[in-house]
Amino acid sequence: MIKILPLSCPSCANKLQVQSLWCERCDTTVKGLYDLPILASLSNEEQNFVVDFVKSSGSLKEMAQKMGLSYPTVRNMLDDLITKISHNQAETK
C-alpha cells in the first residue's frame, strides 16, 4: 500500500508542518517544528511531473512525447505548477 503524505489538516484544513522525524535504524527521534519543503506541498501527480521534467533535462518536447500530450498542454501544466509553487512560497514567507 502506498501511503499518501497528508498536506493539510483533516480537521481544520490548515497546512500541516513537520513536528518529529524518526530514524528507523537507531530509533532516534528528532522533535521540533519544521515547514514541509516546497515540493512536498505538491500533490503526487505534480511531484511526478517535476521528477519527469528533471529526468527529461527540462525538455518540454521530450515530456510531451513521453506523456502523449501536445507541447502547449505540457507547457501549460508547467506554468500552472510554477504559479502554484510561487503562491505556496509567498504563503510560507
Next chain:
Amino acid sequence: MEKWLFTPFTYVAGWKALLIGLAGITATAFIGYLLTIHFDGPLSVHIGLDISFYIFLTESAIAWISLSCIFYISGLLLSNSSIRFIDVAGTIALARIPVVLTALGLLPGIKIFNPTSFYLMPVFFLFMLPSIWMVILYYNAFKISCNIKGFKLITAFVAGIYLAEIISKIAVVQLYKILL
C-alpha cells in the same frame, strides 16, 4: 472521444495540427470553388463570384491567418506563458476542420435553399452544427495555445473573433481590388 472532438489540441498542436488544418483549409477552398461559396472570414460563409480557385484558397487562408495573428497578439499581451506562433496557427488551422463539413453540408443545400422548402431545417442543422463545433474548437485552441483563463479568456476570445472578422473582410476587399 469528447476530448478528441472538442479539445484535440490537448494531444495535437504545432506542425502536426498545422498540416492537418492546411489540408482541411485546401479542401474547403476546393468545395467552395465548386459551389462558388466563399469562406471569407473566421465565421463567414457567402455565396459569391465564380472566380479562380486560388482566390478561394487565399480567402480561406486570410480567415485563418487573421484569427491566428489576433489570437497570438492577445496571447503575447495577456498570457504569462511563453507562447509559440506555430501552436496558435496550428491549432486554429485544425479548428477550421468543421468548415469542411459546412461546405459538404451545403452541397445538397444549395439546390434546395428555399425558405418555403421542407428541407430547410436539415440544411440549417447541417450548416449550424459544424459552425457551433468550430467556435468551440476556436475557443479551446485559443485557451490551450495561449494559456489564458477566466474573464480575460472570454473577453479576448470574443473581441479577437470580431476583430479578425473585420480584418479579413478588409483584406478580402483589397484582394478583389488587386486581382479582379
